[in-house]
Amino acid sequence: MEENSEHLKVAIRVRPMLDIDKVQDSAVFLNDNTIQVSDSTHMTTSTYDRIFSSASSQQEVFEYAQSSVEGVARGFNCTILAYGQTGSGKTYTMFGAEWESNNPAPQIYYQNRIPRPVKKAQPLNRLKIGIIPTSILHLFEITKEKPLTIYCSFLQIYNEKIYDLLQNPNRDKPLPIREERDSGIFVENLAEYVVEKAEDCIFLLKQGDRNRVVRQTRFNHHSSRSHTIFQILIEGDKANKRGALKRAKMNLCDLAGSEKFDKEGIMVKDHIQEMNNINKSLTTLGKVISALSGNTAGHIPYRESKLTRLLQDSLAVNTRTILIATISPASVYIEETLNTLKFADRAKQVMVIVKKNEISATNDQLVAKLQREIQHLKSLLSLNKKGGLQDISQQLLALKEENERLKKITKNLTIEEVEILKQENKKLRLELQSIKEKGENTDESFFVTEARSSSSVKSAKIPDAREVLSLIDPGSNIHSTLEMWKKKEMEEAVQSLKVKITTEGRCPVCTLKIPCKHYSSSKELSRAITPVRNVSLPPCPKRINNENLIKDLETHNNSFENAKKITFRTRVKNSYNEEPAALAEFREEEKRRQKLRETESKLVKLSKIEAYREEKIRKEMQKLEEDKQKEEEDIIREQIKEMNRRKYLESQKKKLEEFQKIKDQEMRELRQKMKKEQEELKKKEMKKQKVLDDQKKKIAEYQSNKKILEEVTMDQIEELTKEVLLKQKSSVRSSTELI
Numbered sequence: 069m070e071e072n073s074e075h076l077k078v079a080i081r082v083r084p085m086l087d088i089d090k091v092q093d094s095a096v097f098l099n100d101n102t103i104q105v106s107d108s109t110h111m112t113t114s115t116y117d118r119i120f121s122s123a124s125s126q127q128e129v130f131e132y133a134q135s136s137v138e139g140v141a142r143g144f145n146c147t148i149l150a151y152g153q154t155g156s157g158k159t160y161t162m163f164g165a166e167w168e169s170n171n172p173a174p175q176i177y178y179q180n181r182i183p184r185p186v187k188k189a190q191p192l193n194r195l196k197i198g199i200i201p202t203s204i205l206h207l208f209e210i211t212k213e214k215p216l217t218i219y220c221s222f223l224q225i226y227n228e229k230i231y232d233l234l235q236n237p238n239r240d241k242p243l244p245i246r247e248e249r250d251s252g253i254f255v256e257n258l259a260e261y262v263v264e265k266a267e268d269c270i271f272l273l274k275q276g277d278r279n280r281v282v283r284q285t286r287f288n289h290h291s292s293r294s295h296t297i298f299q300i301l302i303e304g305d306k307a308n309k310r311g312a313l314k315r316a317k318m319n320l321c322d323l324a325g326s327e328k329f330d331k332e333g334i335m336v337k338d339h340i341q342e343m344n345n346i347n348k349s350l351t352t353l354g355k356v357i358s359a360l361s362g363n364t365a366g367h368i369p370y371r372e373s374k375l376t377r378l379l380q381d382s383l384a385v386n387t388r389t390i391l392i393a394t395i396s397p398a399s400v401y402i403e404e405t406l407n408t409l410k411f412a413d414r415a416k417q418v419m420v421i422v423k424k425n426e427i428s429a430t431n432d433q434l435v436a437k438l439q440r441e442i443q444h445l446k447s448l449l450s451l452n453k454k455g456g457l458q459d460i461s462q463q464l465l466a467l468k469e470e471n472e473r474l475k476k477i478t479k480n481l482t483i484e485e486v487e488i489l490k491q492e493n494k495k496l497r498l499e500l501q502s503i504k505e506k507g508e509n510t511d512e513s514f515f516v517t518e519a520r521s522s523s524s525v526k527s528a529k530i531p532d533a534r535e536v537l538s539l540i541d542p543g544s545n546i547h548s549t550l551e552m553w554k555k556k557e558m559e560e561a562v563q564s565l566k567v568k569i570t571t572e573g574r575c576p577v578c579t580l581k582i583p584c585k586h587y588s589s590s591k592e593l594s595r596a597i598t599p600v601r602n603v604s605l606p607p608c609p610k611r612i613n614n615e616n617l618i619k620d621l622e623t624h625n626n627s628f629e630n631a632k633k634i635t636f637r638t639r640v641k642n643s644y645n646e647e648p649a650a651l652a653e654f655r656e657e658e659k660r661r662q663k664l665r666e667t668e669s670k671l672v673k674l675s676k677i678e679a680y681r682e683e684k685i686r687k688e689m690q691k692l693e694e695d696k697q698k699e700e701e702d703i704i705r706e707q708i709k710e711m712n713r714r715k716y717l718e719s720q721k722k723k724l725e726e727f728q729k730i731k732d733q734e735m736r737e738l739r740q741k742m743k744k745e746q747e748e749l750k751k752k753e754m755k756k757q758k759v760l761d762d763q764k765k766k767i768a769e770y771q772s773n774k775k776i777l778e779e780v781t782m783d784q785i786e787e788l789t790k791e792v793l794l795k796q797k798s799s800v801r802s803s804t805e806l807i
Contacts, residue, residue, distance in 0.1 A: 072423050076383075077117050077390045078416040079132055080409070082397050083157040084122035095399035105406060107399050114409055116416065122397065127195060129161060129392070130202045136388045137203045140302060141211050143314035143424040147321065147382035148199055151350075151411065152394035153404040154325025159292055161392055162322040163277070164197035199392075200298055200320045201270055207300065207318075208266035215305035216314075219260040220269050222276035225374050226294035227345045233276035233296070235259045245377055252381050260301065273298060281342075293342045295349065295375050296322045312426035319382055323375075326350050326404070349373040354411055360384060361417035388422050391415050569671065 080103055082096055097104040098121055104113045118132050136146045150158035194202070211218070222233040229242040246256045263269045281293040297319050304314035324346045352373035359368040360383060370380045382389050393412040395405045569576050 073419045073421045074388070076415050076418040076420055077136075077388075078412050079118040079120065079129075079390070079392050080116050080412060081120040081124065081129065081157060081161060081392055081394045082122050083160075083394060085397060093399045094397040095402045096395065096397040096405065103409070105402060105409065107402055110402055110406060112406060112409065114413055116412065125195065126161075126164060126198055126202070130199055130206075133199060133203070133390050133392075134206065136390055137206055137318070138210060139388060140207065140300070140316045140318045141214065141216075143304075143316045143426060144422060145317050145381070145387040145425060147319040147379065147387050147389045148203075149321045149323060149379075149382075149389070149391045150199075150394060151323050151353075151391060152325060152408050153396060153401060156325065156394040156396050156404075156408075158325060158394050159322055160198065161394060162198045162200050162320065164201060165193075200273060200322075203318070203320060204269045204273070204300070205266050208269070211302070217303045217305055218263050218269075219301040219303070220263055220272055221255075221258050221260045221299045221301075222272065222296070223255060223258055223299070224280055224294040224296045225349070225378070226281050227341060228349065228374055230255055230258075230374055230378075232258055233279045234261070234272060237279035239281075245374065252385075253378065255378070269300075292322060292324050293339075293346070295324050295346075297378065308426075310426075315425050315427055317425075319379070319387075321379070323350070326407070349375040352376050353379075354414070356383060357411065357414045357418060360419075361414045383418065384420065386421055386423055386425065389418075389420055574674075 082098065082103075085094070093107075095105055095107045095110075097106070098119055101117070101119050102113060102115045103119055104111075106112070120129055120132075133148055136144075136148070140146050148162075150162045152158050194205070208218075223243070224231050224233050226239060229239075230245065231239045231242060243258055244256050245253060247253045261272060263272065276298070277296075280296055300318045300320075302314065302316045302318075307313050324342075326347055352369060353376055355369050355372070356376045359366060368384075370376045376383075381387055391412065393408050393415075395401075395408050397405075573582055575582055
């Protein structure tokens with residue numbers, strides 16, 4: 069065993085009996101750190117690092133992982149996993165009691181079941197919250213006085229695709245996984261937010277959880293349908309005596325639960341797909357754990373699933389990993405409980421190498437990254453102070469030249485200068501954030517995502533650009549004019565394009581000539597399109613800088629309640645991309661204008677296409693007319709043929725009728741003849757029968773006479789016999805007398 073290697077820590081947590089268990093007998097029995105699962109057909113006993121009974125508190129579970137969480141502040145990576153059957157308490161363990169009230173829109177599993185009413189979100193209770201919020205609070209408590217920068221991100225793996233829960237609630241932009249030799253595996257373009265307070269981090273956790281996919285199942289009203297990973301990245305701002313900076317990452321994973329196909333319920337198509345993908349990823353995780361626990365040099369299938377690919381570092385390389393397996397004590401779920409314990413048995417045999425993560429303060433890539441970030445943040449601050457954006461393309465070119473210059477002097481920097489760079493980086497971020505927070509309500513909400521979902525985001529009014537400009541340029545009275553002018557200019561451009569399309573007799577939806585699938589006639593089009601009312605506006609002022617600043621500082625209309633903006637970064641290969649909120653509106657404006665230009669270009673192309681189509685249609689119509697004339701001639705010829713055929717059929721029909729009459733007559737004659745013959749035969753049979761009857765009578769008479777004769781003959785014979793006997797007797801007597 070290597071010096072820094074240790075076993076993967078495994079704990080078992082047994083949830084209490086619930087109403088859904090239908091008063092089943094318990095099949096789980098605990099004794100210290102030993103668990104026994106048994107019923108009439110199963111019997112198994114296992115020992116683990118720690119076993120939490122159904123009466124254990126959330127604080128006890130966190131205390132088990134507390135040392136690993138504290139190790140993150142010292143530079144050790146940490147991963148905490150919750151694994152188990154659906155409805156066994158994974159989300160309760162990781163997030164806490166009644167956390168589901170934060171995610172108010174579960175999808176429906178059974179079509180005939182009414183969802184429960186959504187509870188209003190309550191303040192955090194330190195005794196009821198789970199491992200993730202408790203770890204966040206504890207981590208900020210122990211790092212309060214330390215020179216650290218903390219980033220956090222939140223992702224979900226849904227149907228084997230990775231989505232940013234803080235930037236993409238609509239799940240329309242799946243993110244790829246990348247790997248670098250120095251920094252390991254990461255998710256490209258995943259937003260990483262800088263957080264200064266635990267409250268800000270908790271709020272990020274809540275907002276991301278609102279976008280998580282959940283569904284009502286037979287075992288759980290609020291079941292998670294995706295694997296979620298809340299990541300916290302800690303970077304040291306001050307080097308140690310060896311000239312190294314600490315850097316550690318903590319993964320807090322709430323895995324989706326394994327599930328069997330429900331033969332009794334009504335599983336919709338999406339639910340079946342979710343179930344298959346969840347079971348596939350968990351099966352792959354089991355294969356990886358089995359391969360690692362075997363201590364063999366064989367192939368480990370990390371790449372067969374996005375989950376195992378992301379957790380590759382956590383399962384084998386330089387990460388202290390804790391697995392919390394949750395089970396149900398009900399005997400009806402004993403198969404699922406045994407499968408979970410088998411997984412835990414294999415996991416506790418896995419060895420991981422744990423060492424402190426440090427990077428050299430004079431690392432070329434680190435210094436270049438810090439310099440790029442500082443230069444970028446300075447440019448944003450100067451834009452806010454000067455009151456407007458200059459030519460964006462020129463600024464980007466200048467930034468590139470500056471970056472090239474900074475790369476050349478990287479090798480000459482000392483450790484102290486790198487520390488100054490990191491402190492300046494952090495200071496500029498906070499200064500930029502404070503400028504954007506002016507005029508806004510200060511609370512624990514602090515960010516706005518780029519993509520929004522109507523089902524998961526509440527509409528709230530954000531202070532517009534006029535309020536920010538009034539702080540920069542007091543006494544200015546042109547802000548409303550600029551805003552109205554910009555709005556009017558956009559409306560006029562859209563309306564002019566629409567009028568141009570409609571005057572040419574085209575549909576404003578598909579730009580094709582009427583009739584089309586949207587409008588059947590030009591009258592219907594004229595009724596559907598109503599003219600825009602004229603709005604009188606003051607003349608547009610000449611202060612173009614302020615107008616550009618409005619474009620830069622305007623916020624999204626839809627946001628979370630009382631949200632305030634903060635910059636974030638997205639990681640790409642070998643670098644980070646800064647995505648400041650200040651440029652978002654400008655980019656949206658450029659996209660709209662580009663779309664307008666593309667629409668006009670498309671209209672010109674469509675006009676040419678339409679002219680070509682008209683000529684083509686004219687030729688086709690001419691050809692159709694010729695074809696129609698030929699068809700009419702063919703029809704006349706066919707009609708003549710049909711008439712001749714009908715005449716022939718009628719003559720044949722008459723002949724057939726005559727033939728039928730003759731045949732009918734012959735049949736009648738034949739029937740009459742047959743009838744006569746049958747009558748004659750009947751008479752003959754009657755005569756024959758009569759003769760037979762007479763003969764029978766004669767025979768009967770003969771038999772009776774014969775019988776009588778026989779009786780008479782017998783009587784005569786008897787009489788004769790008697791006479792003979794008498795004569796003999798008399799002769800004998802006479803002879804005796806003579807003697």
